[in-house]
Amino acid sequence: MRTIEECLAHAPKRIMLCGHKHPDGDCVGAVMGLYHYLNENSSCTVVPYLETPIESLQFLTEGFPFRSDDGNGEQFDLAIALDASDIERITAGLAAFQQAVEKIVIDHHETNTLFGDRNHVVPDASSTCEVLTALMQEEKIGTDAAAALFTGIVCDSGVFRYDSTTPETLRTAARLIGKGIPFSWIIEHTNVERKYDELKIASAIIHDSVFLPEERFAYAVADLDIQEKYGVFSKDLGNVVTDLNSIADTDAVLFIYWNGERYKGSLRSKSAIDVAAIAASLGGGGHIRAAGFDSDLAPEEIVRAVLEKIRAQREERKA
Numbered sequence: 001m002r003t004i005e006e007c008l009a010h011a012p013k014r015i016m017l018c019g020h021k022h023p024d025g026d027c028v029g030a031v032m033g034l035y036h037y038l039n040e041n042s043s044c045t046v047v048p049y050l051e052t053p054i055e056s057l058q059f060l061t062e063g064f065p066f067r068s069d070d071g072n073g074e075q076f077d078l079a080i081a082l083d084a085s086d087i088e089r090i091t092a093g094l095a096a097f098q099q100a101v102e103k104i105v106i107d108h109h110e111t112n113t114l115f116g117d118r119n120h121v122v123p124d125a126s127s128t129c130e131v132l133t134a135l136m137q138e139e140k141i142g143t144d145a146a147a148a149l150f151t152g153i154v155c156d157s158g159v160f161r162y163d164s165t166t167p168e169t170l171r172t173a174a175r176l177i178g179k180g181i182p183f184s185w186i187i188e189h190t191n192v193e194r195k196y197d198e199l200k201i202a203s204a205i206i207h208d209s210v211f212l213p214e215e216r217f218a219y220a221v222a223d224l225d226i227q228e229k230y231g232v233f234s235k236d237l238g239n240v241v242t243d244l245n246s247i248a249d250t251d252a253v254l255f256i257y258w259n260g261e262r263y264k265g266s267l268r269s270k271s272a273i274d275v276a277a278i279a280a281s282l283g284g285g286g287h288i289r290a291a292g293f294d295s296d297l298a299p300e301e302i303v304r305a306v307l308e309k310i311r312a313q314r315e316e317r318k319a
């Protein structure tokens with residue numbers, strides 16, 4: 001696929017867009033970015049499906065009619081799934097996606113299962129928003145679309161710090177900045193600012209974290225007790241793993257938190273360790289430098305399993 005306009009080859013009248021559960025900046029940015037692009041440049045009815053995003057991303061959805069149900073009974077000529085590596089990852093709009101006449105998948109996850117009739121997956125791209133922008137005609141991108149797409153790129157590239165950032169990522173971001181978007185506000189609001197209570201619980205979790213210098217590894221656990229003590233729950237703990245990853249002399253970090261049903265593990269690495277492989281071995285997935293999984297194991301067992309995998313990767317590298 002070379003252009004978004006190719007998606008419209010069968011002249012759809014009703015289009016639905018969807019992303020994945022617990023939508024991150026790239027997911028919300030892609031769904032809303034494509035929503036604005038199609039709305040402004042086609043005569044189609046476009047319905048974005050998204051779970052309600054976290055507060056720092058709500059500036060992208062506020063005032064726009066997105067839907068969070070599964071869309072059962074809704075008929076669409078075309079469905080486009082964005083940033084979802086697997087159909088199992090779709091929640092909002094899932095039924096509408098499955099019932100659609102034509103299904104297209106646009107993504108950047110190497111692990112994408114290619115569940116569309118047409119699949120456009122670029123595993124080397126920093127973000128789905130980068131993939132999507134490349135498919136758009138620059139002159140047709142308005143400021144609302146540009147702000148959404150830029151948000152996705154900065155969120156998934158860690159503001160251009162991850163090695164998924166390429167010259168093309170920066171060129172794409174530059175073109176979007178050229179649309180006159182408040183780019184420094186977007187970076188600050190989505191990647192720097194934190195709620196006071198979130199910062200307090202993060203400090204407490206880091207205070208009790210464990211750093212193993214000889215393993216170049218650190219981990220922390222947020223069980224239900226600490227979440228209740230601070231009144232901050234799993235969906236607002238997303239930054240803690242980034243805090244852990246800022247510890248010097250670590251190659252990989254692990255943050256384990258109770259999400260109300262199970263423990264979730266969130267992994268980050270700076271170099272040397274492929275955390276996507278570790279997450280996959282524990283039933284999850286993600287990228288080389290950022291990955292996650294759900295687990296029925298106790299936190300100490302999760303730590304043990306992850307440490308074993310890290311050691312194995314080091315051994316393999318030496319061999």
Ligand SMILES: [Mn+2]
Pocket residue numbers: 026027083108127128156
């Ligand atoms: Mn993404």
